[in-house]
Amino acid sequence: MLKLTGIRRSYRIGPVTTEILRGVDLEVHAGDLMSIMGPSGSGKTTLMNIVGLLDRPTSGACILDGRDVSGLRDDELSALRNRHIGFVFQSFHLLPQLTALENVCLPLVYRGAGRPEMRRHAQAILERVGMAERTGHRPDQLSGGQKQRVAIARALVGEPALLLADEPTGALDADTAGEVMALLRQLNAERGITILIITHDPSVAGQCARQTRIRDGRLFEPKAAAADGA
Amino acid sequence: MSRTFSVLSANAREAAESLRRARLRTVLGLVGVMIGISSVIAMVSLGEIAREQARKQFEALGTDIVVVRKAVGSGAKAIDLPNALQVAAAVPSITEAAPRISGRGTFRFAGRKVGGGAVQGVTRSFASVNRLTLQEGRFISDLDADRYWCVVGAGVAEAMRGAGADRLAGSLLEVDEVLFTVVGVLDGKEESYALPVQVNANKSIFVPITTAQRIAPDPGVEVIIARSGAGVHYEAAVADIRSYFRRRAPDLGLDIVTAKELVARMEAQMGIFTLLLGAVGSISLIVGGIGIMNIMLVSVAERRAEIAIRRALGARQRDIRSQFLIESVILTIIGGMLGIALGLAATWTICRFTDWDFLISGLSVASGLGTAAAVGLFFGFQPAHQASRLDPIAGLQGK
Numbered sequence: 259m260l261k262l263t264g265i266r267r268s269y270r271i272g273p274v275t276t277e278i279l280r281g282v283d284l285e286v287h288a289g290d291l292m293s294i295m296g297p298s299g300s301g302k303t304t305l306m307n308i309v310g311l312l313d314r315p316t317s318g319a320c321i322l323d324g325r326d327v328s329g330l331r332d333d334e335l336s337a338l339r340n341r342h343i344g345f346v347f348q349s350f351h352l353l354p355q356l357t358a359l360e361n362v363c364l365p366l367v368y369r370g371a372g373r374p375e376m377r378r379h380a381q382a383i384l385e386r387v388g389m390a391e392r393t394g395h396r397p398d399q400l401s402g403g404q405k406q407r408v409a410i411a412r413a414l415v416g417e418p419a420l421l422l423a424d425e426p427t428g429a430l431d432a433d434t435a436g437e438v439m440a441l442l443r444q445l446n447a448e449r450g451i452t453i454l455i456i457t458h459d460p461s462v463a464g465q466c467a468r469q470t471r472i473r474d475g476r477l478f479e480p481k482a483a484a485a486d487g488a
Numbered sequence: 489m490s491r492t493f494s495v496l497s498a499n500a501r502e503a504a505e506s507l508r509r510a511r512l513r514t515v516l517g518l519v520g521v522m523i524g525i526s527s528v529i530a531m532v533s534l535g536e537i538a539r540e541q542a543r544k545q546f547e548a549l550g551t552d553i554v555v556v557r558k559a560v561g562s563g564a565k566a567i568d569l570p571n572a573l574q575v576a577a578a579v580p581s582i583t584e585a586a587p588r589i590s591g592r593g594t595f596r597f598a599g600r601k602v603g604g605g606a607v608q609g610v611t612r613s614f615a616s617v618n619r620l621t622l623q624e625g626r627f628i629s630d631l632d633a634d635r636y637w638c639v640v641g642a643g644v645a646e647a648m649r650g651a652g653a654d655r656l657a658g659s660l661l662e663v664d665e666v667l668f669t670v671v672g673v674l675d676g677k678e679e680s681y682a683l684p685v686q687v688n689a690n691k692s693i694f695v696p697i698t699t700a701q702r703i704a705p706d707p708g709v710e711v712i713i714a715r716s717g718a719g720v721h722y723e724a725a726v727a728d729i730r731s732y733f734r735r736r737a738p739d740l741g742l743d744i745v746t747a748k749e750l751v752a753r754m755e756a757q758m759g760i761f762t763l764l765l766g767a768v769g770s771i772s773l774i775v776g777g778i779g780i781m782n783i784m785l786v787s788v789a790e791r792r793a794e795i796a797i798r799r800a801l802g803a804r805q806r807d808i809r810s811q812f813l814i815e816s817v818i819l820t821i822i823g824g825m826l827g828i829a830l831g832l833a834a835t836w837t838i839c840r841f842t843d844w845d846f847l848i849s850g851l852s853v854a855s856g857l858g859t860a861a862a863v864g865l866f867f868g869f870q871p872a873h874q875a876s877r878l879d880p881i882a883g884l885q886g887k
Contacts, residue, residue: 303885312800312880333804340802351797351884355502355509367498368802370491412801 259419259452260286260309265318267304278304279315280475286420286454291446293455293463296472302456303424305472309454310343310422311335323419340368344413348425350405352397358384358408359393365416383411387441403434410441414451421445423455427462439465495807496814503815510787517783518823521863524773525827525856526834531769532852533835535762537844542754544845546683550619551747554582554725555684556712559741566708569701571736573611575712579732581725585714586614589697591704595644596662602647605691607663609700617713618687625657625672632696638668642676643690661693666703668695684745685713722746773859776823777867784816784871788878795875796883805876812875816868817861824860828853 262284268277278301286292296302307313308320311327320327322342327335344365345351352361362380371379384393387407397405406426413421423442427435439462445451455466463469470479507514556575558566572587579585589609595602614620615627627639638661640648645656653659661668677689701707716725726744733740788795795808832848839846 307881310800312884333806336799336802336804339800345800347884351793351800353794353797355505364798365801367495368491368798368804368807370494372490372494416802 259288259323260284261319261321262309263319263321265305265308265315265320267301267308267313268316278475279308281318282472282475282477284309284470284477286452288419288452289446289450290468291443291453291455291466292468292470293457293466294470294472294477295457295460295463297458300472301475302458302472305477306422306424306454306456309420310345311339336368340365340416342419344416344418344421346406346409346413346421346423346426348428350397350402350409350429352405352408352412354397357394357396358389358400358411361397361408362412362415364412369416379415380411383415384408386414387411401434402430403437406430406434406438407441410438410445414445419452421451421453423453425457425459426455427459428457435462495803496810499807499811499814500818503811503818506787506815507819513783513786514819517780517819518826520776520779521773521820521823521860522776522827522830524769524776524863525824525860526829526831527772528766528769528859529828529831529852529856530834530838531765532762532855533831533847533849534838535758535765536849536852537835537839537847539755539758539762540847541844542758543751546747546751548619548678550715551751552716552718552720553617553683553685553747554714554716554722554729555745556714556729557710557743557745558708559743565740566706566710567712567733567740567742568737569697569709571733572709572712575714575729575732576613579725579728581716581720581728582714583717584613584617585712586611586617587697587709587712588614589700589704589707590710591700591706593663593693595647595693597648597651597653597659600651602651602661603644603691605641605644605693606688607700607704608687608692608694609697609704610694611697614694614713617715618689620677620687620689621675623673623675625670627672628694628696632671633698634702635696636666636668636699637671637696638663639672639674639694640670641674641688641690641692641694644693645673663693664703668693683747684750685711716746722748773863777820777863780816780820780864781867781871783819784812784868785874787815788812788871788875791875792878792883793886795878796880799878799880800884808878809872809876812872813865813868816872817864820860820864820868821857824857824863827860828856831856 262282265279265282266277267279268275282305294302294305304313308315314328322338327338330338359377359380362384363376366376366379381393384390387410389404389407389411392400392404400408426442427438430438442453443465446453455462457463470477569587576582576585591607592605593607594604610628612628612630620627625639628637640656640661648656648661656670656673659670661670674689679686679688716722726746729744730742733742798808836846
């Protein structure tokens with residue numbers, strides 16, 4: 259469903275050109291639960307931005323559902339993000355002025371759904387992530403784990419093909435992190451949702467069926483990674 | 489269509505909510521626009537009210553008045569009385585003409601001073617041309633030639649009664665040691681300063697024009713006040729009067745002013761005046777608009793992360809732009825409505841102190857609201873555009 263070939267991304271800062279990604283090839287299949295692990299500065303966030311259609315590669319092809327997205331206009335990319343990609347961020351990125359329910363509704367607003375339909379969907383998905391009791395709370399009234407559950411609900415409400423999680427447990431304590439990871443694995447197992455997790459934490463990566471590493475702008479997929487858990 | 493509507497209505501709800509949250513900033517922005525709109529409203533309304541006021545003054549006396557004077561600085565002698573008396577009969581576009589010879593005097597009754605003012609030598613037609621009415625007796629008649637008879641204005645009559653006169657008609661009034669017999673008393677009349685000639689009837693006395701010729705320092709006709717016929721264009725009346733005098737007194741220079749011409753000129757002037765006042769008000773509106781722009785720029789800068797999140801969730805650039813535009817337009821429209829209320833209140837207060845008739849100009853209210861929305865769009869566009877062009881990656885990383 260997602261295929262990257264020869265992805266390069268370089269930034270120019272003044273006279274210096276820095277190459278962050280140096281030819282990344284990656285294929286994600288429907289139903290994958292996959293991790294990309296690497297130290298900071300390895301290019302994992304840049305890769306995630308490209309996969310999430312927020313950034314364009316300097317060269318290389320990015321094919322989403324059989325469609326090359328590299329030449330698309332900004333509006334088309336926005337529509338693709340809205341329909342096909344759900345984001346979960348390390349720092350949750352909920353809008354503080356909106357309730358949990360309203361936050362979850364946002365992707366549907368930009369899809370043009372009617373209000374009652376939006377609220378029904380959002381309510382259902384909040385129930386699924388165990389937040390049925392807190393739909394009217396604002397983010398500052400929620401704990402870290404609860405915020406991340408709301409964020410996951412928001413990422414899933416539009417039924418995207420791919421859920422992109424950037425350090426989803428990075429701001430959580432160990433117990434809460436475990437709960438969030440359990441939720442993601444459940445969603446993958448029960449609903450077949452494709453999940454791509456970016457992390458620097460081996461214990462998070464270890465819970466993924468497919469594990470890859472990124473180093474110096476290149477992606478590696480150790481064949482035996484699943485066995486030893488690192 | 490439905491997507492646009494869904495996004496716009498969500499944007500409107502959130503814009504209202506966002507304004508409610510940033511309370512102090514919202515109030516400051518409102519005040520700027522409010523002062524701007526209110527000064528435009530007050531200035532334009534006052535301009536219109538002043539124009540309406542002047543127009544009413546003209547209408548009270550009729551806009552068909554034509555005033556003929558000897559041209560200032562023309563070396564020729566004054567307008568000749570016989571020529572002046574025949575204007576109405578000889579010029580077809582003129583229905584009535586009232587020549588006047590003016591002097592001044594001090595009035596005494598029963599040995600006591602009862603005022604001083606104009607001694608106006610007039611004919612019978614002067615009363616009808618100037619819409620003068622009588623409370624007692626009669627006006628000067630054309631058969632009164634050379635008689636020492638007078639009609640007194642309401643102010644003079646009041647003073648005479650104060651000096652002990654119980655019946656004015658028939659009593660004697662001394663004007664600079666010349667005795668006049670009072671034959672009539674005028675009703676009080678408000679002076680219209682908009683007209684090209686002042687009558688000042690209340691403080692004057694009126695005597696037969698031939699009598700005035702004897703006692704006035706300048707025996708020439710000072711002015712002819714005439715009325716043109718119905719449907720006559722003022723330029724035609726002026727041309728007819730000029731050609732009449734060219735035949736009778738070829739070297740006489742004339743200065744002819746018509747009320748219609750004055751009205752037209754005044755309307756043009758008032759138009760400029762209103763425009764000028766509007767321009768002054770607009771300056772404060774521009775200042776208010778810059779305030780809005782400033783506030784919106786701050787708001788955009790504060791909400792970079794929010795904008796980035798929305799973009800990541802699928803908002804297009806134009807969705808972000810409309811969100812901020814709606815916010816600034818809501819802000820300026822509320823400011824505009826408050827400004828209209830404040831502007832009308834200021835206008836009403838000024839009208840109370842100047843005795844003008846307060847009126848609400850629908851045009852100024854409508855244009856006030858329109859202007860407010862336009863200010864919101866114009867000054868909100870740059871911040872909204874800036875918001876829509878923000879890089880979502882930088883916003884998500886908190887840069």
